[in-house]
Amino acid sequence: MSDVSEPVAHPPVTDWVNDFDHTDPQWTDDPFPIWNELRAASPVVHTERFLGCYMPTTYEAVREIANDTEHFSSRRIIVRDVRPEIARNAAPPITSDPPVHKPAKQLLLPPFTPDAMKKLEPRVRAICNELIDGFISDGKVDAAARYSKYIPVRAIAHMLGIPESDSDLFVNWIHMILELGIKDETMLLQAVQEMSAYFRTHIEERRSRPTDDLISYLMNAKDKEGQPLEEFHVLGSLRLLLIAGIDTTWSAIGSSLWHLARTPADRERLIAEPGLIPIAVEELLRAYSPVTMAREVVKETTISGCPVKAGNMVLLSFPAANRDPKMFPDADVSGR
Incomplete structure (x- = not known):
């Protein structure tokens, strides 16, 4: 080690x-x-x-x-x-392999159904408007720092039933884990320990005062044997929701705004033809995919004619895949 x-x-x-x-x-x-x-x-x-x-x-x-x-195993999902x-499943289901992965994933599906998201829409719209109100009089803004970053932070906090005012704390943990933690193990461990302690406090509060939020949902969830989830599973899922849910979403929103700021023709077209917005969202998600994952090679194999040996990690870059011109003609041109 x-x-x-x-x-x-x-x-x-x-x-x-x-x-x-x-x-x-x-x-x-x-x-x-x-x-x-x-x-x-x-x-x-x-x-x-x-x-x-x-x-x-x-x-x-x-x-x-x-x-x-x-x-290929999902037990390690960051190349560091x-x-x-690895003592236990750190962040189910994202760090789970079959047969554990499917039931762990199914546990998290109900809170994220289309109907559940529709109920969340008024709060998210309110968050967006509140953030815009904070800078609109300035006439300009760093949208990544003051807008896109805080939309998912506050939305996930709302879903979890934790204070939206703790947003800067969540942002710092994500920075420590996904940026500093790649090269500095102490930073990653510190962030994980702080997050676990933070969520343990909220779990204890809900033991005496149950609430209608994601934390209480996971506390009441049952595994495939019908038993309550172990604490490590609850904490791992909460860390996953906070980190993965926030980082990917603020990256997607920020990249989309960056593209529209640099490409006036695309921006003007969407203003003139708002019916194109759903298609534009899909295209921007392709062109600026916000997720890069990892796998660990656990058994030697061949991929596209190339030998791959056990003991290595794999940087699984969905952004690079979605720029492959063999799959997407004119892959580097958004608005194709």
Whole structure:
């Protein structure tokens, strides 16, 4: 096990095909030409960084790995510099493999049905209007920092029944886990411990004063044997809802606003033809997919003709897959 007290410094990338690094500033600033270079070289590339990691570069290779639970495990879902021992399922269902995955996923479906989301719409609209009211008189805004970030933070807090005023706390935890935690294990562990303690407090409050929210829903849920969920499962699911629900949504909203700010023609077209908005949402989600996952190779196999060996991680980049021109002609052009 690596020493968790010493973050690892990464040298700059000079050979993307043989030494890619998704934490490199070049990738962060403009990943699209890098993805094109990798895809042109091979459907699967490899780096020795992160203790060994593959990256499928095509839509087909990403799809194949995502659907292969025999050779690839979801027990680790972030590519990092260390791989500590896994004692328990950290964030079900996202860190679950079959046969555990399906029942864990089914537990979370009822609160997120279309009807349930429709009931949430008035509060989300109110949140959006409140945020806009906070900057509209300025005549300009950093929409990522003051708008898109706080919509899902406050919406998820509302669903969980926790104070929306704790938003900055949630944002900091996400920063510690998904950004700093990739290279600094102590930051990740600190955030997980703080989140668990925070949710334990709210769970205890609901034991004496039950509420109609997601925390109480999970406390009352039963596993496939009809038994109450263990505390680790409840806490893991709550951490998942807070982190994954917030990070992906604010990234999707922020990227969409960034695109419309940089592409006046698309913005003006949507204003003139609002009926196109549902199609535009789908296209923006494709062009700026907010989710990059990971898998761990647990059994040697071949993907798109490339050998993949056990013991390596896989960076599963849905954004890169959705820019594959073989699947999406003119993939880099939104509004196709």
